[in-house]
Amino acid sequence: MTDTAPEKFACYVRARAHPGRGDDLIKGYDPVFAQVADEDGTELYSLIRSVDDPDLFFCFELFRSRADFDAHRARSLAGHDLDELNAATAERDFVWGIPVRTKTTLVGPPREDRQAVEDLITDYARALDTQDWDLLRSTFAPDARTTMETVGTYESCDALVADIAPRLTDFATLQHFVTNVAVRVQGDTASASSHFVSHHIPKDGASYTHGGTFTFDAVRTAQGWRIAAHTCRLLWTLGDPTQKGQGA
Incomplete structure (x- = not known):
């Protein structure tokens, strides 16, 4: 059949x-x-x-x-x-x-591009969890602007790493879950949004959890897709965050 x-x-x-x-x-x-x-x-x-x-x-x-x-x-x-x-x-x-006759030359954005942007977001979250700063840098364009509402705004990935890397050493474990990823590709640029839940387990202190949203602007480069701008918005917190390491 x-x-x-x-x-x-x-x-x-x-x-x-x-x-x-x-x-x-x-x-x-x-x-x-x-x-x-x-x-x-x-x-x-x-x-x-x-x-x-x-x-x-x-x-x-x-x-x-x-x-x-x-x-x-x-x-x-x-x-x-x-x-x-x-x-x-x-x-x-x-x-x-029900369409009975159609002629079109319209082609949507390649699925590979959408998947590449989703992979970029996954690598970004994984880099934070593993504190792999080379991996994090590989996801950003050099002059990418990042805004973390609970931490600050950074005009480059290097500035972001310089500030959050020492903060995150206070944690025994970090774990980000990224869901509801929506990607829109337009030629060599893309926008994306997602939800996130991040669990923070300090080395010395009570654990807590953040929930919020990520938004990304991405650009196609000779090295592949890279984050051009990123905003982390905190919507809720479960537990009592310590004063150290309050990144997303």
Whole structure:
């Protein structure tokens, strides 16, 4: 018995913004495009503005299968990410269907690029856990800017290492878990975000745990993808951090 590939599934949306709020509608799509950048089953997602009416828009969506569309839609409707988009939209019409004829030369970013950026984030976290500063330097562009909200801002990787390396020697163990990684590649640049949970076990003191988010800007170089900018935002802490080694 031969397996048959599932039929692709398409969605066409005609949307009108409230008068004068076309730019707000475009901005409202930001979380949607952040979402589809992380969806392998979303093959095409294009928002188009009318040349004759700045408040009229068309959105073309192509999915690998009906199941991929259903997963995308369920994820979109969860939470309040669409509140800004809905507030800017006066009317919206949908047409769903099965593509019967298609011609395209559109090609998305290579999966290898997305994977390379994900690997970069993994190496960054592993370098902190193992205090492998050569590995950490290999993930950054030389002039990359790093902001750690609980520690400070650094204008280069060397400046970052010079400050946090002595701090982290106070810990017997560090362990970062990085999840919910979303990568968006545009040519030779990329942006990425993730959640993190980091466990800190001091050599002398009670252990504690941080939770928060990482954001990254990455750039393709002759040596491969490198971090060009990075922000660590702390959202919660479990336990009582010591005064030493309060890095992410």
